[in-house]
Amino acid sequence: MALAPIPTTPAPRSNGEKSGPNSGTALAVGIAIWLLAAAGFALTSDFDSMDGTAISVLAAAFFMPALLVSGLLYLAVIAADLRRETLQLQRTSDELRRVLSQQKHEAAPLSPVAQSRIDALSNAQEQTDTRLTLFFSHRARDRAAPQGTAALDDAQPALALGDMAQSAPDAPSTADLIRALHFPEDEKDTEGFDALRKVLNDTRCAPLIRCAQDVLTRLAQDGIYMDDLRPDRARPEFWRAFANGARGALIAPLGGIRDRSCLALTSGRMRNDVDFKQAAHLFLREFDKVFADFEKQADDAQIAAMADTRSARAFMLLGRVSGVFSR
Numbered sequence: 001m002a003l004a005p006i007p008t009t010p011a012p013r014s015n016g017e018k019s020g021p022n023s024g025t026a027l028a029v030g031i032a033i034w035l036l037a038a039a040g041f042a043l044t045s046d047f048d049s050m051d052g053t054a055i056s057v058l059a060a061a062f063f064m065p066a067l068l069v070s071g072l073l074y075l076a077v078i079a080a081d082l083r084r085e086t087l088q089l090q091r092t093s094d095e096l097r098r099v100l101s102q103q104k105h106e107a108a109p110l111s112p113v114a115q116s117r118i119d120a121l122s123n124a125q126e127q128t129d130t131r132l133t134l135f136f137s138h139r140a141r142d143r144a145a146p147q148g149t150a151a152l153d154d155a156q157p158a159l160a161l162g163d164m165a166q167s168a169p170d171a172p173s174t175a176d177l178i179r180a181l182h183f184p185e186d187e188k189d190t191e192g193f194d195a196l197r198k199v200l201n202d203t204r205c206a207p208l209i210r211c212a213q214d215v216l217t218r219l220a221q222d223g224i225y226m227d228d229l230r231p232d233r234a235r236p237e238f239w240r241a242f243a244n245g246a247r248g249a250l251i252a253p254l255g256g257i258r259d260r261s262c263l264a265l266t267s268g269r270m271r272n273d274v275d276f277k278q279a280a281h282l283f284l285r286e287f288d289k290v291f292a293d294f295e296k297q298a299d300d301a302q303i304a305a306m307a308d309t310r311s312a313r314a315f316m317l318l319g320r321v322s323g324v325f326s327r
Contacts, residue, residue: 028073031066038062172198172205174298177290180209181311183216208290211283212311215318218276222265226310229317232256236300239307242288243295248326255325257317266321280318287315 041062172180172195180199184192199205216226234253242251257263270277295303306312319325 031069031073034066035062038066172202174294174302177205177294178302178306178309180205181212181306182309183213183311204293205290208283208286208311211279211286212314214279215276215283216310216314218269218279219266219314219317222269224262224265224317226313229257229259229262229313231313231316232258233304234307236303239291239303240295243292247324252325255316255320257313257320262317263321266317270321280322284315284318284322284324287311 176195176198179192179195182192184196196209199209219225232253234251234256238251238253242254270280291306294306298306
């Protein structure tokens with residue numbers, strides 16, 4: 001809707017508003033009469049019999065009232081002009097406020113072309129979120145497109161975790177669990193997908209993978225990527241102590257995340273986002289349960305490899321924010 005034209009001429013005065021110039025005209029006439037009377041008095045007076053002091057006092061008596069009244073008249077005219085301009089600005093401001101309020105309540109709908117573009121962007125965003133659920137822990141990188149579009153289309157349904165859980169009957173090994181906790185690097189990471197399928201087929205470990213996927217996706221929404229974190233490495237004995245039930249200061253080295261911005265963002269979302277807080281606590285419980293069994297059959301090298309996975313880094317971050325390593 002087009003803006004209404006802004007008034008550029010003074011609004012008419014109300015009946016109760018006094019006119020400064022009319023009052024000033026009356027005062028000017030009075031001053032003129034006073035000056036004529038003073039001039040007549042001066043013509044009929046005998047100045048020869050007066051000394052200088054008397055003449056000065058007489059001149060002041062003649063002209064001082066006229067000067068004072070003239071000054072007051074000038075100020076009255078200026079005040080009247082300012083008052084009139086103030087009223088005009090007030091009316092203009094009220095008109096603008098009314099027009100803007102009307103625009104807000106009667107906004108014109110988007111054109112079909114603009115609406116279609118917005119819908120297309122929304123659909124593209126949803127598709128992107130779906131495709132990147134497995135790659136949420138590292139920033140996008142420039143990679144060559146895979147050869148053969150048909151092969152990529154056939155392999156794409158395998159990105160869904162539900163489909164993966166229905167294949168690969170082999171039980172996951174310790175190496176498979178470590179590889180699955182790190183998630184595939186890209187669409188061509190066949191070893192990562194194979195390990196992920198095996199772990200998702202295991203009813204004991206599958207909940208952890210799904211929880212890890214959930215929290216890492218939520219963290220990525222705040223710009224927190226596990227590949228960007230460089231935690232302090234804790235010795236395997238601290239991880240074993242955690243698997244055996246130790247908590248608080250006894251396993252403090254496991255909270256090796258030092259990035260203040262990531263800690264602040266995660267802590268703020270834990271306070272303000274109930275869904276994220278529940279997902280984080282569920283992930284911590286599942287990690288605790290799976291790692292307790294993992295530690296029994298893993299050597300120190302395998303524990304160190306597991307601690308370097310994206311899921312383990314998320315555990316360190318969320319555990320530190322939740323106070324797991326400080327109680």
